[in-house]
Amino acid sequence: MTSTVSPPDVLARIVAHKQLEVAERRALVPPKKLEQSPYLASPTLSLAGYLRRPELSGIIAEFKRRSPSKGWINEFAPVERTTLGYMQAGASALSVLTDTEFFGGKNEDLTTARRFNLCPILRKDFVVDEYQLLEARSIGADAVLLIAAVLEPQQVRRLGEQAKALGLEVLLEVHDRAELERTLDVSLDAVDLVGVNNRDLRDFSVSFDRSLELVELLPAHLGRVAESGLRTAQDIQLLRRAGFEGFLIGETFMRHGRPEKACATLVQQLRDLEPAR
């Protein structure tokens, strides 16, 4: 059973559910068990590093079955064909939504993507507890998302340091200047990339102005990612010219019956638009 929620309380609902879920999972699969995963012994790949590779598109292609704002987007796309196709199309990295209740994903989706792809994989979920970091590492993730809107700056710092100690990179997601400044003030060393979410998770409105206004404020040594609402090669060109290196795209691909073909089309349009890259 999955939930659809109205914008004003979506984040609060997701976080409340996530805290219960984490408590249940910890009881079911204790950290000692997660530590036995073979992935803990394998090195991780750098998402920030892959986004800076000039021969790649900068696209982080997302596997996203449903969302609170759109409901079901693509219930039946197979993980292996879709993610392998994304990478063959020229994506730089993958993002896999593992939340079940609100996004219809699962941990096994990420592990399946891991088995089929040698590229950085972002575990897209709502981290509220350190258990989820070990869990992310144990299922084969290379990077995790920390959302400033749901975490205190000190929590971002603590979780970020713990993630890095596990070998995971940290993508900090912000929506506005206040979130960016108060969080980076205390957690600059605990973060590898900053993502500006063009979708305001409080009302679901999407505007590239959020990315364009904040890009100047993002520290140059951190990876810079524009998230949500990207549809065209022109969108990517605009955001790349503004200073972004990474472009997180979910719905535009997943809306298609064959998401990997939509990704290939967009990458080709981007190559036509930016032949000198």
Ligand SMILES: O=C(O)c1ccccc1NCC(=O)[C@H](O)[C@H](O)COP(=O)(O)O
């Ligand atoms: O997508 C949503 O409706 C959503 C609602 C509440 C919290 C998070 C949500 N999405 C997660 C994401 O950040 C996006 O999946 C990601 O940025 C890709 O966005 P898009 O290309 O617009 O699918």
